Amino acid sequence: MKTEKIYSAGIDIGTSTTKMVVSRFLLKNVAGVTHVPRIEIIEKTVLHQSPIIKTPFLTKDIIDMEQIEKFIFQQYQVAQISPADISTGAIIITGESATKENAREVVHTLADAAGQFLVATAGPDLEGIIAAKGAGTVQQSKNTAKVIANIDIGGGTANIAVMQFGEVIGTCTLHVGGRLIEFQHGKVYSISPPIKQLMKHWSNPLQVGDSAEDARVAQLIQEMADFLANTLSGQLQDAQHPLLLGHLPNWHKPVDAIVFSGGVASCIYDHDCSQRQYDDIGEKLANMLLQHEQLQAFLWLQPQETARATVTGAGTQTTEISGATIQVDADVLPLKNIPVFNCSSVATKAFDQIVKTAVDRADALFSLDDHRVPFALYFSELPYLSFDDVHALCEAILRYLGTRSSKDIPIIIVIQSDYAKVIGQTLQAINPTVPILCIDQIKVETGDYIDIGEVLPSGVVPIVVKTLAFHSK
Amino acid sequence: MNEQLVSMITQLVMEKMTNTSGTSSETAPPAEEQKQPLIKFYDSAAKHTEELSSPQATSDQSLIKLYQTASTKDYSHNTTNYDVSTTVETAKAFQFEEQNVSESVQAAKKHTPARIGVGRAGTRPKTKTWLKFRLDHAAAVDAVYGEVTEALLQKLNVFQVTTKVTDKEEYITRPDLGRRLSDEAKTLIQSTCKARPTVQIIISNGLSASAIEENVQDVYLALQQSLNNLNIEIGTTFYIDKGRVALMDEIGELLQAEVIVYLIGERPGLVSAESMSAYLCYQPRIGTVEADRMVISNIHKGGIPPLEAGAYLGTVVQKILQYKASGVNLVAKEG
Incomplete structure (x- = not known):
């Protein structure tokens, strides 16, 4: 039977390194x-893996966008792919790079320039999940009942994603990374703010210029490893801990097995740090984790990717394919950064009221000063619908969204169950001129953003569900 | 199937059994006098086939009718057992033991409707599993022997014709007769239906009347809407009692239809007795080969949602008209 080829790119701009992959998907x-x-x-076939380069910075707080763009186009040439051929994929800015002044600008500009449909993503929870997918841990967890934690330790942060039966059940991000203390010529060259915070109550904190072999360096590494072990074993209670980034661990089952990915993990599994040529605590941290007694209590599993886990995840695991029976107005695609509003209470079938409330609340959430932005109404818990129910629902949708829609603001309906075609056709039957996007078999939440790519020859659309939360400092 | 129902039936059976053993001389159960039960137990289903046509239940009607024709001596040698249990068990309501399935089994169950992780009692399935199996099997039998109600046909505004088949037994044993219209049907179709329609929709109970009862309305309405959106003309829809799939050839010949969409009940299984198929064919005529037919099957609440199926069928019809082919020829022409 016929197959269809599409090309995807993944770009990861991390705290210390930037890398890229180009892959090919076969659809059938x-x-x-x-x-x-x-x-x-x-x-999914990875066609090209770029070398891992150091993330270029103009100053300490500004990412050198031009350098990255040059790198990306150079890699496209090596891979012999034109950016116009890239029909899906994601660019992700991770770790401490996401806290830089121009982080937002960088991902959006690069996403627009570096491919026909490339998606900008950020957010510590998403990083952890994408890394776990790229490392093959999500796939691994499908084959076992064990609760597995994937810990992606890069330069600046450790992103933990916990999963079971292939479903992510929790995430947590820590300031634990290889580049939090850097050395130069055998001396401490820089100490990142969370580590300084951690030493606040020390009588004699480590200073820039101290020896790299100072006992306090080892003590700090020990603290990071202890903190990681406590987090994994569910003993972390202190929401104000200086090494915690964002929320406390939110999984409710004890972790059975652990997998490490990220730059530091290449030192853990390969026992050589040839991939990391940086003068920092990365190697020492890896050794500490290997010897850590509390961590030995977990089952250790092997990842498929270490340093390239996140970029592989971004390039190969972010794209979803919509249901095949959908109704889309091809002229309005592609659409980027569409916020999602979940009308969860549809179980009652009081459609008019539900749609009215949802539209009002979505306007309040997403629109600024009467400037209407398009948003997607998401129906997750639709009961079994009869033909009359669908008509009632569609009339309600058109009543509250029909008059304001235009080519720029189409009606966007996302449905979890398989109803998109009939709802799309019903909307069209009632009002044949209004632009409609009605897609299904996609799982999203309020607060997510979706990007919808152009219609593929088989009639489906590629969709990337993402968050765009940038870390605050 | 409904777990509450299985539980309820079991309780009634248990009460029945304890009653029988207690007062073994009384053989006429009071439940027998009540009308319109939802579920009936028969000692021999074959003798009572006329009773099987899906009875309706309302709140004041009894749920269960038990035919106690088996002689009571079956129970007599167990009398002591039942006597002991009677005093204890009638006090509390019957309940199945709780199911403790592991997380892995629960995860596996999400991927299949098959009866996995049901446990066992010795070498046999547990009562609950067995009852569920019987209930599903009974639903399948009901689907085959049931009839589509007149009310539904009126709601859809379709008239009814027959094939050369006279009764269910003949329908099952003589598929060839189900592929031919009766003479009255031919006359009626020719006098009533629009000739040379672009799309002719026909409906038949086939091997599952429940499939038509449950799904045909939503599929039909969604298909009509879909074809209207695409500006495709529809002929006069009608219903065929006891039709077979290849009957569409004769109808295609009679009406000279471009495309026929034939909604028909599928042979029921133990997962669903309500599954419907839609067969499509470009210019079906006497002598059409099977390779020219195509089908969208598994249309029911737990499979392809009826509404979505109807909406999708419209686009399939559009494609058939565009390529002037169906089945294997369509795949070949599409390239």
């Missing part, structure tokens, strides 16, 4: 001939 109708088609990605 996997449903039997007597069924409604179901298009899935059946094969």
Whole structure:
């Protein structure tokens, strides 16, 4: 049976390193001939892995966007792919790079320049999940009942994602990384703010210019490893701890097994740090984790990718394929950064009231000063609908969204269950001129953003669900 | 199937059994006098086939009718057992033991409707599993022997015709007769239906009347809407009692239809007795080969949602008209 090829790019701008992958997806109708088609990605091949370069900075707080752009286009040339051929993928800014002044500008500009449909993403929880996917840990957890934690330790942060049966059940991000203390010529060259915070109550904190072999360096590494072990074993209670970034661990099952990915992990599993040529605490941290008694209590599993886990995840794991029976107005695609509002209480079938409330609340959330932005209404808990129910729902949608819609602001409906085609057709039957995007079999939440790519020949659209939360300092 | 119902039936059976053993001389159960039960137990289903046509239940009607024709001596040698248990068990309501399935089994269950992780009692399935199996099997039998109600046909505004088949037994044993219209049907179709329609929609109970009862309205309405959106003309829809799939050839010949969409009940299984298929064919005529037919199957609440199926069928019809082919020929022409 026919297959379809699409190309995807992934770019990871991390605290210390930047890298990129180009991959090819094979799409195929996997449903039997007597069924409604179901298009899935059946094969992912990484075509090109870039070298890992040092993230370029103009000053300490400003990322050198031009350098990164040059790097990306150079890699496209090496991979012999034109940016116009890239129909999906993601660019992610991670770790401490996401806290830089121009972080937001960098990802959005690069996403627009570096591919036909490349998605900008950020956010510590998402980093952890993308890394776990790229490291193959999510796939690994599908084959076992064990609760597995993937710990992606890069230069600036450790992003933990915990999963079971292939579902992520919690995340947590820590200021634990290889580059939090840097050395130069055998002396401490820089100490990152969270570490300084950690030493606040010390009588004699480590200073820039102290020896790299100072006992306090080892003590700090020990503290980081202890903190990580406590987090994994569910003993972390202090929400104000200087090494915690964001929320406390939010999984409710004890972790059975652990997998490390990220730059520091290449030192853990390969026992050589040839991939990391940086004068910092990365190697010492890896050794400390290997010997840490509390961590030995967990089952240690192997990742498929270490240093390139996040970029592989961004390039190969962020794209979803919509259901095959959808209704889309091809002229309005692609659409980027569409906020999602979840009308969760549809179980009652009082559609008019529900849609009215949802539209009002979504306007309050997303629109600034009467400047209407398009948003997607998401129906997650639709009960079994009859033809009359669908008509009632569609009339309600058109009543509150029909008059304001235009080419720039189409009606965007996302449905979890398989109803997109009939709802789309019903909207069209009632009002044939209004632009409609009605897609299904996608799971999102209020607060997520979705990017919808152009219609592929098989009639499906690629979708990337993401968050755009930038770390605050 | 409904767990509450299984539980309720079991309780009634248990009470029945304890009653019988206690007062073994009384054989006429009071439940027998009540009308319109939801579920009936038969000692021999074959003798009572006329009773099987899906009875309706309302709140004041009894749920269960038990035919106690088996002789009471079956129970007599167990009398002591039941006597002991009667005093204890009638006091509290019957309840199945709780199911303790592991997380892994729960995770696996999400991926299949098959009866996995149900446990066992010795070498046999547990009562609950067994009852569920019987209930699903009974639903399948009901689906085959049931009839589509007149009310539904009126709601859809379709008239009814028959095939050369006279009764259910003949329908099952003589598929060839289900592929031919009766003479009255031919006359009626020719006098009533629009000739040379672009799309002719036909409906038949086939092997599952429940499939039509449950799904046909939503599929039909969504398909109509979809074809209207695409400006495709629809002929006069009608219902065929006891039709087979290949009957569409004769109808295509009779009406000279471009495309026929045939909604028909599928042979029921133990997962669903309510599954419907939509067969499509470009210019079906007497002598059309099976390779020219195509089908969208598994249309029911737990499979392809009926509404979505109807909406999708419209686009399939559009494609068939565009390529002037269906089935294997369509795949070949599409390239």
